[in-house]
Amino acid sequence: MTKRRKVLFVDDEQNILDTFRASLRKRFKVETALGPLEGVEKIKTSGPYAVVVSDLKMPDMDGITFLSKVQELSPDSVRIMLTGHADLNSAISAVNDGAVFRFLTKPSPMEVMIRTLEIATKQYSLVVAERELLRGTLRGCIKVLTDILSLVNPEAFGRSERVRRLSDYVGKHLNLKHQLFLDLAAMLCQLGCVTLTDTVMNKVYEGKELSAEEQQIYAMHPSITAGMLSQIPRMDKVSEIILNQNVSLADDPTLSVEARVLKACLDYDSLIQNGMEKQDAIDELRKREGVYDSKVIDVLERGTAGEEGYVRRELLLSELRPRMILEEALWSTDKVHIMAEGTEVTETALMRIANFMKAKRLPETIRALVPIE
Known part of the structure; x- marks a missing residue:
């Protein structure tokens, strides 16, 4: 089953919000906010939302300003503008200033809204998947390259x-x-x-x-x-x-x-x-x-x-753990450079140190920064 994404509707008319909730709740996880100030608070406390749909004309803050704020608070959220005032200037301003994904007019047929939300949630999934690729798979590949650099x-x-x-x-x-x-x-x-x-x-x-x-x-x-x-x-x-x-x-x-x-x-x-x-x-x-x-x-x-978050310690080499940082370079007794000053200890580094320790080619202690748990 396809995961239902969270969608936030923001409007200053409660009856419009109630209509969206009743009509769309079976397809999406619909949440509503009565006005832009409540919308900002929802994004801060209940986000992230895949899609944020906002009315243009609202008190306290217009929809363009609100969606610009959404872009700052939740940049991955796809933003949609909904208004009964379908003038070209508003559409251009909404797209440029609020980085709006779609611009719909009120009243918007429900089938148009559903189709737009489906496209928007797919866009959100693509953005999230791209970021996870960078954070996960790609970063893992980079880690392999840096581990090789640490040895060479x-x-x-x-x-x-x-x-x-x-x-x-x-x-x-x-x-x-x-x-x-x-x-x-x-x-x-x-x-x-x-x-x-x-x-x-x-x-x-x-x-x-x-x-x-x-x-x-x-x-x-x-x-x-x-x-x-x-x-x-x-x-x-x-x-x-x-x-x-x-x-x-x-x-x-x-x-x-x-x-x-x-x-x-x-x-x-x-x-x-x-x-x-x-x-x-x-x-x-x-x-x-x-x-x-x-x-x-x-x-x-x-x-x-x-x-910040570290304390200085002199440790036995056997006490070194991942995330500790060497405060001095580590050399073997026969002048092989093992690790540079300022290097963070990794599992790969510990394996290399262990091999040199077995051969009794390392000093007993070293100064390091130990992370505060």
Whole structure:
């Protein structure tokens, strides 16, 4: 049996709401709200709704303003405008300002309403399925790539992990709509480094000056990553963020906010890894006039930028668990680089550590950030 989707009708006339509820309740999970203010409260407390149908002419807030509010609160909800005033200007405004999916006139024949709701609920299902693909299957594939990076190039993986936590902190405080794209871009931003030599990578991470040729080679790693991702469907937005991770805002004022966040976090991490204190690093970023988005730097300056919810501990290696974060690099006794400073412990990492422990090639303890339960 097909799952019945929730539909919210918002109107200032109770008899119209009662008609919709009585006529449609067998096909859809119908809920109603008497006016836009009650509608906003319903969306906040009883959502998400697959479809929101709103009258245009209502007191306190017109339907266009209300559906724009719906778009902010529940962007996946499909929005339909219903009005007895079928003028072209209202239709254009409703579509443009409220991102309305359909525009129906009152009185709308019930068969037209049913057909419209069926199309709208299918649209909602497609949107939800797309998002779940990104969050589930696609993210799992990306995790495999980053696990390989952690084995091949621990330094590059460590940097991507530090930057991911920083960008997650910044993105959430900026209330980004596309936080998932930013998260994936941060996870993969160093993937192209697998093609670089140890000599170049060591210079980069030690803050040493690169030759002109080395700088040119290193500058190519974002485009190399983008080329790898071009083989994966639905990664266009992530590829764009990665391609622009080193672009200054002064050079391209149209940079997406996700690319602005990623660049600021990457540069901040470089300064910290070169031994600079946090506030000194922030001050240095601010000196580079026009390079960064000031709102992003403001967030980086607040708090601990990604270390909230952790406590510092010195642990036995056997006590390491997933989600802990190394506060120092882990090297074997024979100088094999196992994990970089700032790397989050994963199941894959624990398997590798266990193998080195069996061979008695690791120190006994390590400093780590332990998540507060």
